[in-house]
Amino acid sequence: MYPSRFRYEAPRSLDEAISLMHNGGDYVKVLAGGQSLVPLMKLRFASPELIVDINNVPGLAYHRTDPDGSLHIGALCRHADLERSDLLKETQPTMASAAPVIADPIVRNRGTLVGSLCHADPQGDWASVVLALGGAVMARGPRGTRAIPLADFVTGPFQNVLDPDEIVVEAVIPAARGIRSGGYLKLERRVGDFATVGVAVAVETIGEKVTRAGIALTGVGGSTIGATAAADALVGRPLTAESIGQAADLAAEVARPRTDHRGSAAYKRHMVRTFVQRILSRAEAAQERAA
Amino acid sequence: MTIVYEDHDDEAATDVPVRRIKFRINGKKMAAEVEPRLLLAHLIRRGLGLTGTHMGCDTTNCGACTVLVDGRAVKSCTMLAVQADGHEISTVEGLATASELHPLQEGFKEEHGLQCGFCTPGMMMAAKALLEENPDPTEEDVRWALSGNLCRCTGYQNIVKSVLWAAEKLRS
Numbered sequence: 001m002y003p004s005r006f007r008y009e010a011p012r013s014l015d016e017a018i019s020l021m022h023n024g025g026d027y028v029k030v031l032a033g034g035q036s037l038v039p040l041m042k043l044r045f046a047s048p049e050l051i052v053d054i055n056n057v058p059g060l061a062y063h064r065t066d067p068d069g070s071l072h073i074g075a076l077c078r079h080a081d082l083e084r085s086d087l088l089k090e091t092q093p094t095m096a097s098a099a100p101v102i103a104d105p106i107v108r109n110r111g112t113l114v115g116s117l118c119h120a121d122p123q124g125d126w127a128s129v130v131l132a133l134g135g136a137v138m139a140r141g142p143r144g145t146r147a148i149p150l151a152d153f154v155t156g157p158f159q160n161v162l163d164p165d166e167i168v169v170e171a172v173i174p175a176a177r178g179i180r181s182g183g184y185l186k187l188e189r190r191v192g193d194f195a196t197v198g199v200a201v202a203v204e205t206i207g208e209k210v211t212r213a214g215i216a217l218t219g220v221g222g223s224t225i226g227a228t229a230a231a232d233a234l235v236g237r238p239l240t241a242e243s244i245g246q247a248a249d250l251a252a253e254v255a256r257p258r259t260d261h262r263g264s265a266a267y268k269r270h271m272v273r274t275f276v277q278r279i280l281s282r283a284e285a286a287q288e289r290a291a
Numbered sequence: 292m293t294i295v296y297e298d299h300d301d302e303a304a305t306d307v308p309v310r311r312i313k314f315r316i317n318g319k320k321m322a323a324e325v326e327p328r329l330l331l332a333h334l335i336r337r338g339l340g341l342t343g344t345h346m347g348c349d350t351t352n353c354g355a356c357t358v359l360v361d362g363r364a365v366k367s368c369t370m371l372a373v374q375a376d377g378h379e380i381s382t383v384e385g386l387a388t389a390s391e392l393h394p395l396q397e398g399f400k401e402e403h404g405l406q407c408g409f410c411t412p413g414m415m416m417a418a419k420a421l422l423e424e425n426p427d428p429t430e431e432d433v434r435w436a437l438s439g440n441l442c443r444c445t446g447y448q449n450i451v452k453s454v455l456w457a458a459e460k461l462r463s
Contacts, residue, residue: 001349007308008327008373031371038369039351042330051327055374080363104439106354106417109363110370191438192352 003041010053014140014169017052022142022165024050030167032075035103035111036119060169065091069175075168079108091180092173094202098129098184104192114168120154123194127154127224129184132200132214135173141166156223178204178211181283185275186218189262195219196262199275203283208238215247215276220268221256229254230276239284248276312376317385325372332356334372335382343383343412354440357413358382364420383412394460395419404453406444413440418454426462430455
């Protein structure tokens with residue numbers, strides 16, 4: 001399979017990339033890892049006129065914690081970099097558990113977290129993780145840079161709010177005020193398959209009390225789903241069997257799964273409940289061990 | 292280097308955007324003129340005649356087209372050939388020397404790591420990337436590293452044994 005014909009530019013700076021996006025015509029796409037875009041182009045679901053390949057733009061492959069405690073993931077930071085990251089293992093339990101289950105090991109060598117967010121596939125794992133953590137993307141265009149919370153960024157399947165001449169230069173995870181716990185669990189029939197169900201849970205605690213919580217769901221609706229009521233049920237009290245059960249039920253309620261070859265809607269909803277319960281029970285057990 | 296396409300478009304040939312790229316393949320310096328939509332797998336197979344890299348699914352699932360780009364395993368059906376500009380590509384043809392098989396190739400022979408052989412080049416290249424990063428992998432490490440490569444014949448048991456055999460040989 002071949003993509004349709006397109007013009008190709010490989011700028012060496014962000015400014016050049018943005019100017020190419022701005023002047024590039026009606027249908028311009030940024031190419032970073034290409035692990036979603038290239039297959040879409042080969043299948044002719046996407047036929048951009050111009051591809052702006054940002055792989056030669058220096059200084060985008062980072063992930064780092066800033067002095068204020070926020071985590072920054074550059075547009076060329078690959079899934080494999082995050083999978084091997086000690087920084088994530090030490091400070092970001094939800095991200096560290098998601099990184100090894102993105103696609104497959106070879107795809108992880110090229111695909112990027114930022115690209116996955118922009119692609120906005122309802123089956124995309126990172127969008128749930130970043131949403132649960134209350135993260136944002138930094139979009140840069142000819143009119144400057146703006147922060148877009150992930151909750152406002154994805155508007156539907158494969159849709160986001162970027163202007164045609166904007167490039168997401170990094171994703172930002174805000175600093176934790178408490179101790180982070182949580183995880184990402186994904187049910188897939190085999191490595192590399194789309195998630196039957198994915199659940200991201202991110203909790204912060206001060207002392208015993210939960211001070212912030214985020215829960216988001218992958219693959220059980222037309223878009224990434226933020227289970228805000230479920231998360232709110234955890235805040236202001238310690239993690240207990242009761243609060244965990246409540247959050248799990250509320251999360252299952254907002255899931256909008258459809259019956260397909262991966263499972264029935266009832267089964268998927270059940271798995272949302274099970275995964276929320278499992279991640280939070282592990283977090284609770286870890287807290288007890290620490291105390 | 293010339294790449295010949297079937298012509299399905301009515302555009303005049305002068306309108307076709309072509310870019311000149313330079314790269315190394317299995318240590319050899321090369322240059323090519325490629326249309327941006329040419330896939331790396333097609334450059335390797337048709338342009339360079341290195342047909343050891345196989346095309347299986349063409350949809351980023353099977354891993355038969357796995358090659359190394361700067362030492363990292365990549366599915367060459369999901370990378371544009373123009374993106375190889377300035378980079379180092381290794382394919383299965385680069386494993387053996389004139390007189391000796393690579394330990395991975397020996398391992399696949401000794402442990403009967405293939406039946407039809409279609410997935411084998413991709414398996415070997417993914418395994419090569421693993422062994423360069425982790426010379427002493429566990430069985431679990433090998434299964435993990437090869438989880439993006441599909442085999443419809445072997446049930447994977449002997450492939451894993453082959454890679455472990457190669458790892459041991461490379462360490463000794």
